[in-house]
Amino acid sequence: MSDTPNSPAVIAVLEEIAQWKNRADLEFGSSMAEVDKEEDAARRAIEEAQRQLLALATLRAELRDKHGQIAMEAERRERAALREGLSADRTVIETRAAMLEAAIAARDAELQRQLQDPEIAAAVEEYEKFVEVEAGLASLPASYRRAILDHHEKVRRRLEPVIAASNAGPPRLELEPVGVGVLFAMDPPDGTPEALVAVLPVPFSVCRDWADRKEDLAALFAYRVVAAVSRLLGAVGAGNAPIQYTELAGCLAVQVWLGDCELQGDLNERALEEIDALREEAEELSAAGIELYGLWVRAAMLADEEG
Amino acid sequence: MAGLELFQRMSVEQVAKWLELHPFEIIRILVADGSLPSDLKLDAGNVERIRIAGGLETWWEGAPTTDEGEAPARALVRGLLKMVVEKGYVEPKSVRADNLFRGLDAESQRNLRRAVNALIREGVLASSMSATGLTVTIATGRDEEVRAFAADGTGVVDRLWDQD
Numbered sequence: 364m365s366d367t368p369n370s371p372a373v374i375a376v377l378e379e380i381a382q383w384k385n386r387a388d389l390e391f392g393s394s395m396a397e398v399d400k401e402e403d404a405a406r407r408a409i410e411e412a413q414r415q416l417l418a419l420a421t422l423r424a425e426l427r428d429k430h431g432q433i434a435m436e437a438e439r440r441e442r443a444a445l446r447e448g449l450s451a452d453r454t455v456i457e458t459r460a461a462m463l464e465a466a467i468a469a470r471d472a473e474l475q476r477q478l479q480d481p482e483i484a485a486a487v488e489e490y491e492k493f494v495e496v497e498a499g500l501a502s503l504p505a506s507y508r509r510a511i512l513d514h515h516e517k518v519r520r521r522l523e524p525v526i527a528a529s530n531a532g533p534p535r536l537e538l539e540p541v542g543v544g545v546l547f548a549m550d551p552p553d554g555t556p557e558a559l560v561a562v563l564p565v566p567f568s569v570c571r572d573w574a575d576r577k578e579d580l581a582a583l584f585a586y587r588v589v590a591a592v593s594r595l596l597g598a599v600g601a602g603n604a605p606i607q608y609t610e611l612a613g614c615l616a617v618q619v620w621l622g623d624c625e626l627q628g629d630l631n632e633r634a635l636e637e638i639d640a641l642r643e644e645a646e647e648l649s650a651a652g653i654e655l656y657g658l659w660v661r662a663a664m665l666a667d668e669e670g
Numbered sequence: 671m672a673g674l675e676l677f678q679r680m681s682v683e684q685v686a687k688w689l690e691l692h693p694f695e696i697i698r699i700l701v702a703d704g705s706l707p708s709d710l711k712l713d714a715g716n717v718e719r720i721r722i723a724g725g726l727e728t729w730w731e732g733a734p735t736t737d738e739g740e741a742p743a744r745a746l747v748r749g750l751l752k753m754v755v756e757k758g759y760v761e762p763k764s765v766r767a768d769n770l771f772r773g774l775d776a777e778s779q780r781n782l783r784r785a786v787n788a789l790i791r792e793g794v795l796a797s798s799m800s801a802t803g804l805t806v807t808i809a810t811g812r813d814e815e816v817r818a819f820a821a822d823g824t825g826v827v828d829r830l831w832d833q834d
Binding site for chain 1: 673674676677678679681682683686687692693694697698700701702706708709710711798799800801
């Protein structure tokens with residue numbers, strides 16, 4: 364300390380300064396404690412938020428996983444529904460095929476009964492004789508041949524109602540119409556198609572065992588779809604595309620390799636147009652009360668389930 | 671006395687059996703020809719169209735003659751290749767595949783189908799699809815080998831046949 368005595372006023376000022384600094388120090392300490400407390404609170408909040416973010420990320424992953432399973436489950440259900448639909452439609456066709464066969468048999472029996480009428484029976488006999496000698500007519504003298512042909516024409520006219528009736532379309536069953544579908548799929552689903560498949564609700568045996576089974580409604584249905592697919596291919600410039608007939612869920616599938624073709628036109632639209640045309644043309648389906656429709660599905664839905 | 675069939679047109683199945691074709695082939699030929707009747711009932715005119723538009727021929731009228739000691743199945747293949755050569759079916763000219771077998775009994779058809787498949791696998795014959803069905807031809811550059819086998823049973827084709 365200096366030997367120079369301080370004035371009381373200076374001492375007072377210095378004391379005030381010291382007190383002021385003391386108060387400031389205390390305030391600083393108190394404020395810093397507040398800041399530390401706030402900082403701790405903020406850090407805890409951040410940690411909590413991070414925990415929440417982690418929990419949300421986990422939840423998001425779980426939801427995605429669950430959603431993925433739902434998508435797979437939806438595909439599984441869709442695939443099963445398509446197969447059940449095919450099976451149900453196949454049953455409809457087989458049931459109505461049997462009914463149509465019975466109706467045709469009854470009509471043919473009635474026509475056969477009409478053939479027993481003595482007058483008609485005589486005409487039938489003459490008709491039959493003509494058919495037997497028809498191939499040799501060219502070797503006969505012209506006048507003789509003309510006489511035979513004139514006579515045959517008279518016989519044919521007499522039998523015209525029977526001939527017309529025996530070639531008439533199938534009798535109508537007068538049943539409630541029921542819809543059955545042909546499933547179409549393209550692979551790949553987008554871009555240039557490499558393969559086309561049409562799955563018909565008829566048993567594969569119409570293709571494999573055709574020689575051993577009766578040509579029934581299911582067979583005629585298959586002919587119609589094969590014709591529709593052939594027309595479709597011709598219309599899009601793929602007339603020479605290789606076709607394979609395979610079994611899918613017990614049903615007939617028509618598979619076409621399009622990988623070597625340059626398609627012209629919209630395959631989707633043309634396929635449905637062909638089905639529309641088929642529906643108009645197929646008298647036997649209409650007689651059996653079957654309404655045909657075409658449905659495009661994803662190719663994956665027709666594939667066998669994995670695992 | 672005759673029944674209704676005397677007056678009825680034929681079913682696709684009846685014509686398929688008659689022509690030894692699958693019914694779906696009948697349908698495809700008639701569609702390609704533009705002459706498929708809308709009621710799917712066929713008459714003689716339709717059958718003639720199938721024959722012409724489909725290029726149907728019957729090549730066999732019984733089993734082929736065998737050389738001394740030659741197995742019947744081998745003679746069958748040689749007989750077939752001889753006909754393919756004689757008829758000039760060398761790429762690009764091709765014949766419908768089922769013509770190769772029409773007229774033979776079931777077992778001979780089976781044997782011949784196996785042999786034809788082997789010849790296609792080996793590139794001696796080539797196959798391609800058309801709107802009226804599968805066609806077959808002697809592959810470009812392989813006709814001399816086929817000719818040699820058809821004539822005297824020698825050459826590459828003979829060895830292929832032995833392997834098969």
